[in-house]
Amino acid sequence: MDVLADLLQRSRAHGAVFAHSTFHAPWGLEITDHGPLSFHAVLEGGMWLLPPAGTGMESAWLSQGSVALVRSPFAHRLADDPATPTRPIAMADDWRVPGDPYRYRNQGIGLRTVLLCGAFRFESDICAGLLEAMPPVVVLGAGDGPEMTSLRTTVATLAAEFSRSAPAQQTVLDRLLDLLLVFSLRTWFSRAGAEAPAWYRALADPEVGGVLALIHAEPAYPWTVDALGSRVGLSRASLARRFRALAGEPPAAYLTRWRMTLAAELLRETGDSIASVARQVGYHNEFAFATAFRRAEGDTPTRYRSRHQHLRLAETVPAAASRHGETGL
Numbered sequence: 001m002d003v004l005a006d007l008l009q010r011s012r013a014h015g016a017v018f019a020h021s022t023f024h025a026p027w028g029l030e031i032t033d034h035g036p037l038s039f040h041a042v043l044e045g046g047m048w049l050l051p052p053a054g055t056g057m058e059s060a061w062l063s064q065g066s067v068a069l070v071r072s073p074f075a076h077r078l079a080d081d082p083a084t085p086t087r088p089i090a091m092a093d094d095w096r097v098p099g100d101p102y103r104y105r106n107q108g109i110g111l112r113t114v115l116l117c118g119a120f121r122f123e124s125d126i127c128a129g130l131l132e133a134m135p136p137v138v139v140l141g142a143g144d145g146p147e148m149t150s151l152r153t154t155v156a157t158l159a160a161e162f163s164r165s166a167p168a169q170q171t172v173l174d175r176l177l178d179l180l181l182v183f184s185l186r187t188w189f190s191r192a193g194a195e196a197p198a199w200y201r202a203l204a205d206p207e208v209g210g211v212l213a214l215i216h217a218e219p220a221y222p223w224t225v226d227a228l229g230s231r232v233g234l235s236r237a238s239l240a241r242r243f244r245a246l247a248g249e250p251p252a253a254y255l256t257r258w259r260m261t262l263a264a265e266l267l268r269e270t271g272d273s274i275a276s277v278a279r280q281v282g283y284h285n286e287f288a289f290a291t292a293f294r295r296a297e298g299d300t301p302t303r304y305r306s307r308h309q310h311l312r313l314a315e316t317v318p319a320a321a322s323r324h325g326e327t328g329l
Contacts, residue, residue, distance in 0.1 A: 025110025
């Protein structure tokens with residue numbers, strides 16, 4: 001079981017929103033509402049990414065071929081020059097290309113910059129652990145290794161697909177966005193000095209990585225620390241010590257946390273009974289499951305499901321607006 005693949009498979013993008021922009025200096029935009037994660041890819045020219053105030057991060061120049069990822073809720077600015085005044089994207093309607101609400105173009109006469117920007121929306125919140133491990137802004141570019149080739153190819157394919165009209169286009173764009181996230185994360189995780197999540201670093205250890213794979217492959221199995229240790233050739237004490245050192249928590253705690261994450265996904269995404277959800281994550285006692293779930297999520301399984309059903313109804317976006325989105329990206 002590939003643990004990273006398991007996480008990303010359960011965190012697939014849906015209804016992704018995009019914008020293709022051609023700007024001539026001077027120009028500047030402020031982006032405040034961009035969903036859990038946004039990306040900015042420079043197809044031609046270059047631009048400055050001015051990071052959120054208070055993050056301690058420095059402004060970054062993005063040249064052609066560079067990609068930046070920005071986590072919510074961090075507002076940020078894009079501009080031809082750090083000194084250029086910026087305006088909220090919601091006030092840039094005069095830059096929308098007539099007849100094509102997905103494209104922007106200004107009337108400047110300076111350096112030409114072509115951007116493909118997008119905002120991720122995820123089917124579940126399982127990807128939160130990946131995103132929370134990232135800094136507010138990640139800039140990927142030349143010198144970031146062989147994964148950048150795959151990332152740039154994906155961006156080029158995204159730009160080409162976005163520029164045409166074809167059946168099932170939203171599905172294609174969503175899956176390409178999934179690829180963009182995979183290549184971006186692999187590029188960043190492999191960067192020297194990157195603070196990848198503890199569980200990701202632990203995957204490199206044969207025994208601890210093996211235990212993580214077992215947990216993800218069979219989360220409902222009645223695992224004990226002894227049983228997990230036996231499967232990877234370690235004693236209970238050795239496994240507990242090494243797992244905590246590498247993954248940052250005991251194996252039993254990781255198992256419970258992952259089971260509750262899966263349970264939350266099942267409660268949100270399916271109509272399975274509470275008893276069925278409990279069995280699918282390794283609990284044959286519904287009361288024990290409800291107790292563990294409330295400890296993890298702060299609510300009972302029934303109330304959690306009801307709350308998220310109401311949220312989903314409230315957040316429904318008309319299909320006609322999904323391509324360019326309400327954020328204006």
